[in-house]
Ligand SMILES: Cc1cc2nc3c(=O)[nH]c(=O)nc-3n(C[C@H](O)[C@H](O)[C@H](O)COP(=O)(O)OP(=O)(O)OC[C@H]3O[C@@H](n4cnc5c(N)ncnc54)[C@H](O)[C@@H]3O)c2cc1C
């Protein structure tokens with residue numbers, strides 16, 4: 001298309017929802033029902049890196065801007081700073097004392113309200129799931145609340161046209177990949193196959209460290225007194241330590257070892 | 272509909288996931304405590320036969336929603352139908368899959384209720400379902416209760432609940448659900464087949480390979496492969512060939528560590544772990560896998576773990592029931608031969 005025909009409205013307005021989570025290598029413990037990960041750093045939820053990367057790639061290809069949104073306490077700003085450092089234009093922290101400990105039914109309500117407040121959004125990206133709660137449902141719930149098509153577990157975006165507002169993707173089913181078309185606005189959650197996330201650039205990190213991140217409260221989103229989780233978590237505990245004493249199978253030759261091991265597996269009725 | 276406990280039968284193009292029947296087994300236990308029966312819900316096109324199967328596996332009756340518009344799984348119309356079917360229920364169970372996580376999440380929004388995915392244990396306490404689910408990549412377990420809202424929606428992890436024995440003599444009423452679909456916002460264009468073979472999540476036995484499968488310096492690649500990376504992949508293919516032979520005699524699925532996937536030895540669909548599939552087979556044989564915490568996250572609930580590794584200090588041995596310290600290029604073919612002999616294949 002000729003450059004002068006490219007009017008501003010055809011660029012993309014993208015939101016990416018990101019969460020702050022403990023590093024996956026952290027040793028997680030529970031004391032008095034409280035989960036702790038020691039000194040391990042909080043990071044951008046690893047799955048969300050793929051979401052940020054895909055949003056940035058689309059922006060770079062078609063023009064537009066990317067806004068990262070995180071719901072969480074003040075320290076969730078670190079996840080937003082990492083998103084800014086990777087190349088997002090804007091970041092918004094959605095934070096309120098009444099948001100503490102919400103389940104995804106309510107988190108999705110808050111995020112949907114925030115996306116509507118951003119306004120004129122074309123695409124919203126989500127990661128596959130949070131590595132702390134391992135739920136993987138928030139994106140679908142936000143899509144349902146907004147009434148927008150849900151394109152979940154997307155492994156590749158085959159085409160996207162800002163003019164006709166149509167895109168085609170492949171989503172992962174356990175049995176195969178389903179090829180799906182939809183129109184904007186749409187909600188997309190991505191899997192790790194979709195791309196290789198970039199590292200923040202030095203310039204990006206510097207810019208992010210100086211960024212003022214606005215905070216949106218429940219009142220600003222019109223959600224006061226409106227949030228009650230459906231779930232309660234009466235107990236959380238470390239997995240019971242199973243003392244598997246490893247039985248090392250030894251022998252002179254691989255054949256002897258193999259025969260012994262197979263015998264043991266048959267004795268123990270494993271096979 | 273009379274029963275207060277519903278099970279959604281998940282299927283791909285009319286073929287049910289075995290975990291659907293496991294969910295029916297779990298639902299029976301809940302229903303007994305609540306003094307109710309179990310109704311199976313089936314959504315799709317040409318899926319009547321699933322209703323009969325569901326009843327054989329323990330459902331008391333079934334409702335079926337059929338329409339050409341439901342021929343392909345799409346979350347929105349499926350959620351429209353399931354929300355209608357489940358509006359009056361106390362409990363809705365679904366087997367965990369990529370489809371049902373999303374479907375259950377949307378039904379929870381429609382009915383403004385709670386949803387807990389991937390539960391591994393269920394009890395009934397004071398008339399409410401008390402579920403257990405792994406969090407933090409399986410390092411912790413969390414109890415979950417959905418209070419004061421109905422239905423309580425849960426998805427059950429594959430192989431966490433026993434599959435009931437089917438009983439062909441069982442019978443029950445099968446009714447059609449009346450429904451209207453909202454506008455379907457997506458269009459299914461087609462499918463790209465995934466690599467065949469035994470499905471990882473349903474497999475009773477999994478044989479896996481890690482970075483170690485490429486580590487055999489004595490194997491000489493053909494002359495035309497000169498690139499170092501290509502040579503490594505060629506070696507890995509020989510290694511995975513051996514792993515595949517072992518999987519073959521055990522009728523097992525093939526798994527892999529992320530290191531093996533990232534190095535291009537095997538597709539991502541085979542990856543086990545935090546960023547791959549979560550599996551809990553009866554037997555998991557890890558070959559040339561060190562046992563990083565993110566790998567363990569995907570397989571620690573396996574009933575019996577066997578590890579083959581050169582390094583006696585490899586962390587995988589801390590979880591393994593049986594270990595062999597040795598070179599997988601020697602041990603794996605010997606194991607294949609020994610199983611062949613003993614299992615009479
Ligand atoms: C956010 C995040 C998510 C991750 N998700 C996953 C995931 O889902 N799944 C996953 O697996 N990993 C995951 N990882 C990666 C994980 O941390 C490890 O890097 C990976 O599991 C290592 O794979 P490996 O055991 O095959 O390789 P290595 O750690 O390199 O181990 C290779 C092993 O093979 C042994 N060996 C070598 N040669 C031979 C031989 N000839 N015979 C026998 N033994 C041999 C060695 O002794 C060694 O123990 C993740 C990491 C991060 C940061």
Ligand SMILES: Nc1ncnc2c1ncn2[C@@H]1O[C@H](COP(=O)(O)O)[C@@H](O)[C@H]1O
Pocket residue numbers: 017018019045047048051069070071072104107111125126127128129130131133134135136137138139
């Ligand atoms: N508190 C949050 N703030 C912003 N995005 C979130 C939040 N929680 C979850 N998400 C998004 O939803 C995805 C799925 O999360 P979950 O349903 O919690 O597993 C994540 O990968 C994020 O993209």
